[in-house]
Amino acid sequence: MANVLRHLPELEGMELGYIQGLMKNMDEDQASLFAQVYRARRKDSQMILILTLLGFFGFAGLHRFILGQVGLGILYILTLGLCFIGTIVDLVNYKSLAYEYNIKVAHETINMLNMTYPGEVNPPSTGTTV
């Protein structure tokens, strides 16, 4: 069992708990490989917060583009962040937006490592799948 804090010390809160759950079945080598790839791909919640704040200066919805929600990004740009209301809601909600994206990326990373190096990183045997 690998310790998540040893490999990904920058995680916090719900994301920390979730990634620890994913790392339960990995040994140290698998965990450090997973941590390298995951760190390169995850989005920091502070960046989401800053991009959301840009919405008050006319560039609303950049965070939705960055999180891969292109449709909502277009909607936000055209309506100035749903008349600033959407921007304010996302300002409160930025941590769950980043969390949702990072969980998706973590599962993609595990699947990808399984395909490239079969048998090296095992998906959690007892866990929910996304």
Place this chain on the structure above:
Amino acid sequence: MKEISKWISHFPLELVFWTASILAILLLDPTHDQHLSLCPLSQLGFDWCPGCGLGRAMNLLAHGDFESSWALHPLAPLAYVVISARMWQLIKNLKTTHNYG
């Protein structure tokens, strides 16, 4: 205290927000001349922005009035598609990511 903070962190704020906004859109009355506008830009005195009329266009589309909906804002169907896709995603997330561990 711990209970409260746990409840807040698990509260599906975004889902509630989208549901409430769709409900508000369906309940508004697009025929008024001086409609109540939440938009801070129109309250500052700007006459036009790229999103002007989108809410009213969505309301008209829900009532089957395609022609005037298109005239107010052509992107109303896109807004419906995008928002309902997002709500579906959020409901799916409730069942998976938020109940882990």
